Amino acid sequence: MDSFTFTVQTGPVAVFFHKTITIPVLPRSGGIYVADENTLPLLQKAKNFDSSMPLVVLAPGEEEKQLSSVERILEAALNAGLARDSVFVGFGGGVVTDMTAFAASLYMRGAGLCLVPTTLLAMADAAVGGKTGVDFGNFKNCVGTFYPAQEIHISVDALRTLPQAEFMSGLAEVVKTAMLYAPKLYQILWEKKESILSRDGDLLLEIVKRCVQAKAHVVERDLKETGERMFLNLGHTFAHALETVAGLGTISHGEAVAWGIARALELGKRAGITDLDWAKEATGLIASYGYSIAPVHPVLAGRNEAETPQLLLNAMKNDKKKKGGVVRFVLQREINSTLVTPVPDAEVLAVLA
Ligand SMILES: NC(=O)c1ccc[n+]([C@@H]2O[C@H](COP(=O)([O-])OP(=O)(O)OC[C@H]3O[C@@H](n4cnc5c(N)ncnc54)[C@H](O)[C@@H]3O)[C@@H](O)[C@H]2O)c1
Numbered sequence: 001m002d003s004f005t006f007t008v009q010t011g012p013v014a015v016f017f018h019k020t021i022t023i024p025v026l027p028r029s030g031g032i033y034v035a036d037e038n039t040l041p042l043l044q045k046a047k048n049f050d051s052s053m054p055l056v057v058l059a060p061g062e063e064e065k066q067l068s069s070v071e072r073i074l075e076a077a078l079n080a081g082l083a084r085d086s087v088f089v090g091f092g093g094g095v096v097t098d099m100t101a102f103a104a105s106l107y108m109r110g111a112g113l114c115l116v117p118t119t120l121l122a123m124a125d126a127a128v129g130g131k132t133g134v135d136f137g138n139f140k141n142c143v144g145t146f147y148p149a150q151e152i153h154i155s156v157d158a159l160r161t162l163p164q165a166e167f168m169s170g171l172a173e174v175v176k177t178a179m180l181y182a183p184k185l186y187q188i189l190w191e192k193k194e195s196i197l198s199r200d201g202d203l204l205l206e207i208v209k210r211c212v213q214a215k216a217h218v219v220e221r222d223l224k225e226t227g228e229r230m231f232l233n234l235g236h237t238f239a240h241a242l243e244t245v246a247g248l249g250t251i252s253h254g255e256a257v258a259w260g261i262a263r264a265l266e267l268g269k270r271a272g273i274t275d276l277d278w279a280k281e282a283t284g285l286i287a288s289y290g291y292s293i294a295p296v297h298p299v300l301a302g303r304n305e306a307e308t309p310q311l312l313l314n315a316m317k318n319d320k321k322k323k324g325g326v327v328r329f330v331l332q333r334e335i336n337s338t339l340v341t342p343v344p345d346a347e348v349l350a351v352l353a
Contacts (some may be wrong), residue, residue: 001211006216008130008148008223015128015212017205018155022047023089024114031087031112032077034100036060039092039118042158046091046116046321054080058096062249065095065135067143073103077111084194087112090149093119093166094126098144101132114151118158120170121254124211127152129229140240144244146224154212156204169254174211176234176261179282181214183335184291190285190300197289207257208255231338234330241315245308246299258291266295266351268331271343278334295353307353313345 002017016022023033032054035043040057043049056076058064077088088111090100097115104113114246117127133144159167178186185207189196195203215232222229238260243251262283268274287293300308316327326342333339 004213004216006220008219008351009069010130010146010148010223011150013128013148013150013152013216015152015154015216018153018210019157020047021045021116021152021155021158022212023049023116024087024151024153025331026050026053026087026089027085027112029083029086030054032056032073032080032082033089033091034058034073034089034096034103036064036096037094039096041092042118042161054082058099062095062096062135064099065099065133067134067136068101070103070134071072073100074107082107082110082111084111085112085233089114089116090127091116091118092122093117094122097122097127098132098141099134101130101147101149102134102144105132105145110147113149114153115149116153117172119162119166120159120208121173122170123154123156123159123208123216124170125232126232127154127172128212128215130223148219148223153342154208156201156208159199159204165252168289168291169252171196171259172205172254172258172291175286176232176257177211177214179261179332179335180231180234180338181218181336182210183341185210185214186285186335189234190288193288199299207260207293230328230340231330235262235264235340237316237319237327238312240319241312242297242299242313244318245311246297247278251297252297255291256297258289259293259297262286262291263291263295263351264329264331267329267343267347268333270347270350271331271341273331273333273339273341275334278332282332282335295351305353309349312352313348316348 005014010263038060088104090097104111115127117123118317130148133141235257239256242256265279
């Protein structure tokens with residue numbers, strides 16, 4: 001087992017990397033496990049699983065990311081007589097970890113929290129950094145808190161059972177992290193593509209470690225996204241717009257993000273910000289993993305081509321994260337050099353057709 005600790009405003013976060021799937025031993029004050037129907041079998045086989053502890057099993061998927069699910073977790077904790085120093089253990093993908101963390105942040109004004117991410121996306125991104133939440137009123141993650149886990153337990157062994165589409169969805173966030181912060185990771189993504197795609201365990205461990213470390217450094221400096229944490233939204237303005245226009249659930253988030261990063265590179269080129277060679281190379285990497293880099297994503301094929309760019313732009317303008325009505329884009333000069341800036345509508349429309 002290997003571990004490291006980073007410190008955010010709320011205190012230290014210990015990250016443990018295990019060979020086999022392992023969950024924390026619960027304290028004397030007890031705890032509660034939260035899984036979904038797909039991760040339950042893995043939880044029951046995990047090292048240190050205690051079948052006498054309360055357990056909430058949610059239906060899988062983003063549709064369950066609602067206040068009512070959080071309420072179920074809180075009710076189960078209360079019925080089990082858990083105290084403030086009891087520990088909530090979220091065992092699953094980003095949906096489970098976001099909701100367990102939200103519930104822990106609310107219970108007795110803040111209970112113990114350990115996260116055990118089981119998707120590539122949750123290991124590399126969602127479980128690290130303290131954002132919790134649920135979807136509300138048709139907006140993703142609109143209600144939530146900042147509440148970092150005290151411990152994160154990762155075993156890439158869990159990725160063996162992950163469906164391919166989910167694996168590729170998480171890999172897009174890995175590519176993003178590499179472009180933003182991790183030149184060595186970026187190099188690995190170019191050089192070891194075959195082994196990554198065949199889910200070589202050692203390589204996945206190295207990739208996940210590099211992503212966790214990169215994200216940890218960002219949230220150490222900017223937990224509440226007042227500054228550089230915004231860089232982690234690279235490609236996401238385009239991605240959210242595509243997900244909205246295509247219809248939520250029609251395309252995986254990672255596919256949308258990969259496409260969004262390619263659009264952001266194109267936009268950066270047009271704005272005279274992105275180095276031309278960097279744009280070409282990074283777009284090449286994205287395409288080499290099989291993600292679409294076409295100006296019009298294939299999921300929108302058959303739509304009215306003249307109207308689609310404007311629909312995407314409208315969706316960006318309705319995004320809850322825009323500040324003061326202005327859409328701001330995360331753009332790159334080159335690897336490891338990023339900025340956030342507004343761009344005229346005409347330029348945005350030009351990279352969508
Ligand atoms: N908090 C953050 O900073 C942050 C960052 C990025 C994304 N997110 C959130 O993460 C969520 C997406 O997370 P996700 O992609 O992990 O989706 P998810 O939690 O829905 O998991 C994807 C699917 O994989 C299944 N699954 C999970 N682990 C498995 C395993 N080991 N084997 C087999 N099946 C498994 C799940 O049951 C689910 O069906 C979104 O709600 C997003 O908003 C949060």
